[in-house]
Amino acid sequence: MSEARGGLEAGVAQDADPAPDPDRREPPGPVRRAWRVPLVALLAAGVVGAATWVVFFSPLLGVDRVEISGNDEIPDEVIRRAAGVAVGEPLAKVDVDVVRARIAALPPIEWAGVERGWPGTLRIRVRERTPIAVAVVGGRTALVxxxxVVVSLRDNAPPGLPRLVVPRLSPDxxxxxxxxxxxxxxxxxxxxRVEQVQAASATSVTLSLADGRTVTWGDADHGDLKARVLLSLLQRPGKTFDVSSPDVAVVR
Known part of the structure; x- marks a missing residue:
């Protein structure tokens, strides 16, 4: 009888749940995961917001220097004023296309390029227009x-540039x-050797040379060939030269 009771108690002891371990950690349940997700999202949003503020609104990445290169005649300050970018303006907010258009609108500028140089430099590169002729515009001498495009107006014509005589001076x-x-x-x-270039139409360009001789050039096509033929013909006597058809040039 005592043996049977002992066996029954042993069986009950084996079937009973073990006592809880106070050092054992339960895995996170749905409640913990529920508040962890929005916390991570909130932290990420804070990082993005801080980065956005630094890049687009903070003076930390603002324009602190404007570098200008390629200009010889037009002063740096004129280009800076045309660019219209204030010191401290966030570099990321500078519209480089708009700045480029402002600078390219300056008459002496043929081409302009604008780019950002982090953390705070705005780089501007320009190519100035090169005058190749002079023309009379409004009683003054225009460098063209x-x-x-009229690059500038002068009271006197600089040496070394031929006079341009056309019915209408315009880029179009x-x-x-x-x-x-x-x-x-x-x-x-x-x-x-050319003092004047005159044209009544696009196909009737005439050159006046410094020694008094004249050249019928014709249109602008085959310029290299016409120049070679003319330079050869100028070694001969004659007052007028026609290279409008360089294969059958005429000297009179």
């Missing part, structure tokens, strides 16, 4: 580039463009 005028293309394409050996 190869596109027909075919006659002016043809005459300027002839001037721009001339080799230096010929250009320094």
């Amino acid at each position: 580039d190869r596109y027909g 005028d075919p006659t002016a463009r043809a005459a300027l293309a002839v001037i721009h394409g001339m080799p230096q050996r010929l250009a320094r």
Whole structure:
């Protein structure tokens, strides 16, 4: 009887739940996960917000220097004023396309490039227009580039540039463009002998040389060939030269 009771008590003891271990940690349940997710999202949003503020609104990454290169005639300050970018303005908010357009609108500027240089530098590169001829505009001497743009106005014509005589001086005028293309394409050996380039139309460009001789050039096509033929013909006597058709050039 005692043996049976002992066996029954042993069986009950084996079937009973073990006592809880106070050092054992329960895995996180749904309640803990429920508040952890929004906390992580809140922290991430805070980081993004802080980064956005630093880049777009804080003076920490603001413009502290404007570098200008490529200009010889136009002063740095004129380009800075045209750019319209204030010191301290967030570099990321500077619209480089708008700044480029402002600078390119300056008459002496042929081309402009603008880029950011982190953390606080705005880099501006320009190419100035090069005058290749002079023309009379409003009683003053206009320095004109190869596109027909008036670079500047002077009281007196600088030496070394031919006079341009056309019915209408404008970048979109075919006659002016043809005459300027002839001037721009001339080799230096010929250009320094030319005093005036006149055109009544895009196909009737005429050169007046410093020694009094005249050249019928025609249109702006085949400029290299016409120049070579003319330089050869200028070694002969004659007052007028026609290289409008360089294969059958005429000397009179």
